Structure formats: structure tokens, C-alpha cells
Amino acid sequence: SAVISQKPSRDICQRGTSLTIQCQVDSQVTMMFWYRQQPGQSLTLIATANQGSEATYESGFVIDKFPISRPNLTFSTLTVSNMSPEDSSIYLCSAATGATSGNTIYFGEGSWLTVV
Amino acid sequence: AQSVAQPEDQVNVAEGNPLTVKCTYSVSGNPYLFWYVQYPNRGLQFLLKYITGDNLVKGSYGFEAEFNKSQTSFHLKKPSALVSDSALYFCAVIRTGANNLFFGTGTRLTVIP
Numbered sequence: 001s002a003v004i005s006q007k008p009s010r011d012i013c014q015r016g017t018s019l020t021i022q023c024q025v026d027s028q029v030t031m032m033f034w035y036r037q038q039p040g041q042s043l044t045l046i047a048t049a050n051q052g053s054e055a056t057y058e059s060g061f062v063i064d065k066f067p068i069s070r071p072n073l074t075f076s077t078l079t080v081s082n083m084s085p086e087d088s089s090i091y092l093c094s095a096a097t098g099a100t101s102g103n104t105i106y107f108g109e110g111s112w113l114t115v116v
Numbered sequence: 117a118q119s120v121a122q123p124e125d126q127v128n129v130a131e132g133n134p135l136t137v138k139c140t141y142s143v144s145g146n147p148y149l150f151w152y153v154q155y156p157n158r159g160l161q162f163l164l165k166y167i168t169g170d171n172l173v174k175g176s177y178g179f180e181a182e183f184n185k186s187q188t189s190f191h192l193k194k195p196s197a198l199v200s201d202s203a204l205y206f207c208a209v210i211r212t213g214a215n216n217l218f219f220g221t222g223t224r225l226t227v228i229p
Contacts, residue, residue, distance in 0.1 A: 092159055
């Protein structure tokens with residue numbers, strides 16, 4: 001298994017500002033992902049964080065709004081840029097310890113952002 | 117294309133009774149199916165998964181799920197519910213060749229003392 005730590009766990013942010021969320025895994029992982037969970041909703045994949053290259057974004061998400069870094073096999077960041085109240089969500093980092101589809105994907109505790 | 121349906125937004129069950137949380141899927145190829153639980157103000161915790169082999173999968177906290185290919189279902193079950201099982205449950209699928217999870221809408225389970 002993998003233990004995933006996220007910082008910050010919660011924050012209240014001003015409209016128009018940007019916030020970077022950090023994700024640290026306790027072991028090297030092949031795949032890292034960022035999900036968004038809007039209030040009362042399910043999880044939606046934002047992007048796959050690729051080590052050493054640009055992230056792969058899902059439809060509806062763009063790099064300018066959600067820049068992602070992954071400098072090594074245990075760490076990734078997600079920035080939520082120019083925030084608006086619609087960005088108030090839980091942002092979850094996740095990681096898979098293997099490269100094949102059947103490997104378990106583990107999640108962090110989430111970063112709960114409120115934009116005012 | 118892939119999709120996961122959790123037809124019940126809310127399931128209520130009395131403590132000690134068996135519980136079932138339903139999930140059906142639609143995916144091309146062989147599916148990899150997962151259940152996660154989210155306790156209040158927490159992230160997601162992995163419960164169990166089906167990859168191949170025995171259709172009955174056992175997981176954490178006494179939960180199990182049965183893969184039924186003909187009905188394209190993967191219902192989560194527990195023989196005797198606990199109040200501490202009250203949480204939000206998500207079914208998810210990875211289609212063959214992909215690496216990311218696609219989630220259902222979630223089912224809120226309430227176990228009544």
C-alpha cells in the first residue's frame with residue numbers, strides 16, 4: 001500500500017488568488033493523479049501527473065487553471081489558479097503502485113478549499 | 117466509453133442487519149472494479165477490488181462484493197452492519213488499458229442503531 005500526505009488539509013482562499021497543494025507519497029509510485037470532488041458530488045479526474053513531463057489533462061481541465069508538477073516518483077503539486085467560488089472543492093491526490101490497470105489506487109485525505 | 121451507476125443515493129439499514137450497496141457498470145473490455153469508502157471529513161479509503169478470478173471478493177472491515185458479468189454488477193455487501201459503517205461509498209471502474217478510476221455518484225449508507 002501507499003500512504004499519501006497532502007498539504008494543506010484545509011484552507012480558505014480569497015477570490016483571484018492561487019493556491020498550491022502538495023502531495024507526498026511514502027514510497028515510489030508509477031502513477032499519480034489529481035481528482036476534484038465538488039460539494040455533494042462524486043470524484044472527477046483532473047489530470048494524470050507524469051514524472052518528468054507535462055501532465056495529461058482530462059476534458060474540461062486546462063494547464064493554465066490547474067498547473068501540475070511531478071518532479072520525482074514520490075511528489076506532486078497541483079495549483080489552483082485565479083480561484084473563484086466555483087473552485088471550492090476537495091482536491092484529492094492519488095497514486096498507483098504499479099503500471100497496470102488492476103493495481104490499487106490509494107488516496108490522500110484531501111485538501112478542502114473554500115474560496116470566498 | 118465507461119460508466120458506473122449507483123442507483124441509490126441513500127441506503128438505510130438497521131444495525132446488525134445485512135447491507136447491500138448496488139453498483140452496475142458499462143465498460144468495453146474486461147473491467148477492473150473497485151469499492152472505496154469516504155468517512156465524514158476524510159479522504160477515500162480502499163475497500164476491495166475485482167481484477168480476475170473468484171467472483172466473490174473479500175475486503176476490509178468485513179465487506180465483500182460479488183462480480184456478476186451477466187448482470188454487469190458489482191454489489192457491495194456485509195452480513196451484519198455496524199453503526200460505524202455509516203459513510204459514503206463509491207464504486208469505481210478502470211477499463212482495460214487505462215490507469216485512472218472512473219467513479220459512480222456515490223451511495224450514502226446510514227446504519228441505524
